Amino acid sequence: MKNHLLIATACLLGLLATTGASLPYPILPPLFAASTPNNLNHFLGLPPNLLFSIALLINPLGLLLGNAVMGPLSDRFGRRKLVLVTAAGAALGHVLTAGALAMESYPLFLAARFGTGLMEGQAPVVRALLADKLEGDLRNRALSWFNGALHLGWLFGPLMAGITISLGLSVPFYIAAGALLLGACLAFVALDRDKAHGHVGSWLSVARERHAFNLLRHEDLRLLFIVQLAYTCGVTGFYEFYPLWLVEIGHFDTRGISLVNVGLCGVMTLSAAVAGGPSRHDPLRRSSLYAVAVALAIACVALGNLWLGLAGIVFFGLPHAFYNATIQAWAADRFGSHGLGSVMGLLSTTFCFANIVMALGGAVLTLFDTRLILLTGAGLSAWAAWRMRVWRWDDPAPVVKAAIE
Template structure:
């Protein structure tokens, strides 16, 4: 692949990541008002409390993402990145279209099923990460990954804004727009994204059935390697820490300073924007000055320290603190996967990126349960707990030596 072809593939990939992540995040401002403000057969399914129904729907999607991430990246190693990406985007589009039908017909079970299917198919973020790795050389791996990370954050910022604007016109409209975005993404991938995976395994193993990919070649099979297991624990504890922050800082802001919904949205936008700037501008500098391991450890330690100071943050100081937190998250979130890729360059990158994405989804589910119990004593303790978990991740990373291999 020439540098010009690689750049075209990268720019196409960034557009797909933006559309996909915006589509994922677009429904979130829709669901809470729907279940809290409307009374119908959908929001009162089987006479169950609406908040419990909402909680179920919020859990179904990451569960699907957990399953999809475990095999979609590995499948792209075998069948090709472009082919698997198109198929998963088709299922995403179908999932969103069926969600529209479920909302219009007030069919709760169908809606839950479509969120689960959409979650599985959107495990394709592992493919995007693998393509970013594939394009090096001729492009710089760190630069590629930082741009993918920044675009991911931009999608998560753009999606809720669009969803909030569409919400007054009907809950189904957001899902319809997401479906259209996925259909557009399919066209772009089909005509503009070249195949980046030219490995021998792709040519040799294309006869493998989906069943064998699911049971014998999924991302979890990498854990049989001792050195990969060590790195898996780093990702597990660091993503548990990150999710402790993501999931409970809104609750802390409400409990501590009585933040309103718009204020939470605004400070989240500031947090996300700082992550984008950190990924694009600061990440390459930190890598060149400190290296992947030292840069990761320092940013992780800074993140942990900011979790601990939540005990003392004032309302005005929290706005500045969240800018700093966003930058630290952006650095270690990008550096750790790059380190994993370089550490285990002999491993199928789609499968490896799938393991990383799966770990984040797993930690999302675990922290939602664990953190909720801890938050009964105060949401700040859930955040402090995240800081402790990050220290564990740093300790494990400290004892991983770059020369270790599988």
């Protein structure tokens, strides 16, 4: 298929996936922080902050498993088939989430969010599809544009939640389900059939034997995982808990959180549109500098007043977009021989694992002060920046190649 149609379809799938995934972020904090008890924020008599943290954790747990296996499965059974299955499955998950909210069933809500996360693990499949079909600077730019579409989904999801929440708590999730089904139909028409390749075996055996964590047997990929985990712990701690910080510090409601998110995701989307260009500086050096800027932005939220925190939230989108574009293109160039689906799956899985780690940490730290989890995230991102700097000098591989191709 032609390159522009491939890129447009990939970006649309990314937009629809994260639009649905980001819907709960402005909806849940006011719901669980509400003074009026309901079956969601007082389930089994547990503290609302603990229930909120578990609600945040369960979707990334599904994403963790999905991202770990979807890339390798696409290496074996084909990218197109996995894209269609995951899009339809995520739509079903949103329908179940809507039903859980309508019934105020906390267990069903957790089950629906887990299943949705499992099916939303298609990002490594789409990234591998782009890396398979494109080369050089066009591939780097396409990966950055795909990231921009993901960021734009994080804008549209909360914004749609803020606009439609007055129609009912379940309405945004029904809209997301319908959009994903339309996206699956478009992908069915637009994406070429691809041949299954790679290791022979059933879906279950490939998922068990070829999951992304198998790459950790290689020393360099273990180091990439450790550094990426530290950085993404800072990012996910910020994503998960800045809405709660807005509620506690600024008394924001769902619409207020959505507006702040518009600023953040707007900056990320615009930055991603230009972040994939060539550079004379090696990728690890640039990634280190971007990680320092991200750490500073998160620290502004944790340590500043409301206005400095708001500035930090919006500014965060700029270096984070450039970091993502740089590290993904570099990883594709450096480790592509291990299977692009698996490598992209490892990066995405690391992000999901970080979500779980920070949700668990937040479940404890927010019982004392929400700012503690933000400070922890800032410190971890700063450590990642330092470790990338050390890796750059110790690494004998030609790190400049990916930047100048």
